[in-house]
Amino acid sequence: MADICYPFEPFKIKTIERVPITTRDEREKILRDAKGNIFRVPARGITIDLLTDSGTGAMSDAQWGALLQGDESYAGSKSWELLNSTAQEVFGMPYILPAHRGRGAGHLLFTVMLDRDKKPVIPGNGHFDTTSGHIEWAGGIGVDCIGEWADDPDSDYPFKGDMSPEKLREVISEYGVERIPLVLITITANTAAGQPVSLGGMKKIREVCDEYGIPLFFDAARFAENAYFIKTREKGMADKSVAEIVRMQFDLVDGAVMSSKKDGLVNIGGLVVCRDRELYRKLATMGTLFEGFPTYGGQAGRDIAALAVGLREVLDEEYLRWRVGQTRYLGERLKDNGVPIIWPPGGHAVYINIGKALDLPTSVYPGIAFQNAVYLEGGVRVCEIGIVLAGRDPETGEDRKPRYDLVRLAIPRRVYTQTHMDYVVNTVTKVYENREELKGVRFTYEPPVLRHFTAEYEEVNLVGKR
Numbered sequence: 001m002a003d004i005c006y007p008f009e010p011f012k013i014k015t016i017e018r019v020p021i022t023t024r025d026e027r028e029k030i031l032r033d034a035k036g037n038i039f040r041v042p043a044r045g046i047t048i049d050l051l052t053d054s055g056t057g058a059m060s061d062a063q064w065g066a067l068l069q070g071d072e073s074y075a076g077s078k079s080w081e082l083l084n085s086t087a088q089e090v091f092g093m094p095y096i097l098p099a100h101r102g103r104g105a106g107h108l109l110f111t112v113m114l115d116r117d118k119k120p121v122i123p124g125n126g127h128f129d130t131t132s133g134h135i136e137w138a139g140g141i142g143v144d145c146i147g148e149w150a151d152d153p154d155s156d157y158p159f160k161g162d163m164s165p166e167k168l169r170e171v172i173s174e175y176g177v178e179r180i181p182l183v184l185i186t187i188t189a190n191t192a193a194g195q196p197v198s199l200g201g202m203k204k205i206r207e208v209c210d211e212y213g214i215p216l217f218f219d220a221a222r223f224a225e226n227a228y229f230i231k232t233r234e235k236g237m238a239d240k241s242v243a244e245i246v247r248m249q250f251d252l253v254d255g256a257v258m259s260s261k262k263d264g265l266v267n268i269g270g271l272v273v274c275r276d277r278e279l280y281r282k283l284a285t286m287g288t289l290f291e292g293f294p295t296y297g298g299q300a301g302r303d304i305a306a307l308a309v310g311l312r313e314v315l316d317e318e319y320l321r322w323r324v325g326q327t328r329y330l331g332e333r334l335k336d337n338g339v340p341i342i343w344p345p346g347g348h349a350v351y352i353n354i355g356k357a358l359d360l361p362t363s364v365y366p367g368i369a370f371q372n373a374v375y376l377e378g379g380v381r382v383c384e385i386g387i388v389l390a391g392r393d394p395e396t397g398e399d400r401k402p403r404y405d406l407v408r409l410a411i412p413r414r415v416y417t418q419t420h421m422d423y424v425v426n427t428v429t430k431v432y433e434n435r436e437e438l439k440g441v442r443f444t445y446e447p448p449v450l451r452h453f454t455a456e457y458e459e460v461n462l463v464g465k466r
């Protein structure tokens, strides 16, 4: 292949969807009508949507073909047989249980494995918010054991998602091993700016778990992107295929929950996979109650058929090279333009370090101000992953202080081209260059939980008062 800086899209376009293009006046009205909340902006008002990479990807012609062949039999469909054998081979796990999405899978695992009477504690590398929610729903708490390497937003450290074995040991000695029914590693670490976890790092955590007899699980939504980072960044791994590395990752754990909406390359779905028959039986019983019969688990036969194809397509290294390259391209261009981002860029998103970018006080939610300005500038939807998302401490009523106040640019899979990314770079850079004009916001309506989804805001003019 010709020597180019960034890999080109390893696919060509067969079906297109027209993107809405709006004027600044139209966007101002749309955002006003949405009460200043980007989640309330209808998709028809958005030109480039970087709200999330979850369920927003494009399926391939092979997946659309598989949809037509979906078998809707209630029990033991052909689509299920295909998914079961594919997932067994990809993950090397004997037991596969579908769920309607990632949080459905998490709900099953945590209700089965956590005993609320023991006040369970689940150490991890920063649980995703719905994962934390389900741990708490099942009577437990999550504890973040990510290493100190995650605290430096500018270093080149290649695996900032790694858990610290020392912190894990401290948590075990603080709470007692009987309160820890499992350890959960999220690959890639979504709450730590999508940073990958190394195979070496996983092995160290496995060793600690083995020492204390604690099962180890993955929250594996981005298992293939993580494997690609291992291949390209971890010593001695370059000659392994991504498929081999995926197996090496899963060989280290007792099971996993997964949202298929990311590296499953489908728009909906989830899975639980495990090695232990007794655990599978308990999960399948609970699954039958909440998700459906264990061979469809809340999904249509056609969804399962598309997932079986997606699980193989995601292992395509040309695809992964482009996917990770596209995210890096966006991150590097923003960095070149002076926009402070969490470095290096992860697999699925670029995160702008708002604490460093703006000097607005946190009390006026600078991430919301920035995200809204990006929308007004170019119709690009990005998302605050910071103080508003973190919510309030129920005891003090104060805003929680997350590790970083961020705005995330999450890239849907196989949807946008390099030209779209150039447009995003220009839009975000312009907002950053005019950052002195940004006003903060205050709530005019603040829901008690998950406030970011439905809150309403108005601008506060701090210009001249900073």
Ligand SMILES: Cc1ncc(COP(=O)(O)O)c(C=O)c1O
Binding pocket: 054, 101, 102, 103, 104, 128, 130, 131, 186, 190, 219, 220, 221, 258, 259, 260, 261, 269, 270
């Ligand atoms: C790491 C992780 N776990 C779990 C979930 C929840 O998955 P779902 O949205 O399919 O319920 C997500 C979704 O973004 C995620 O990123």
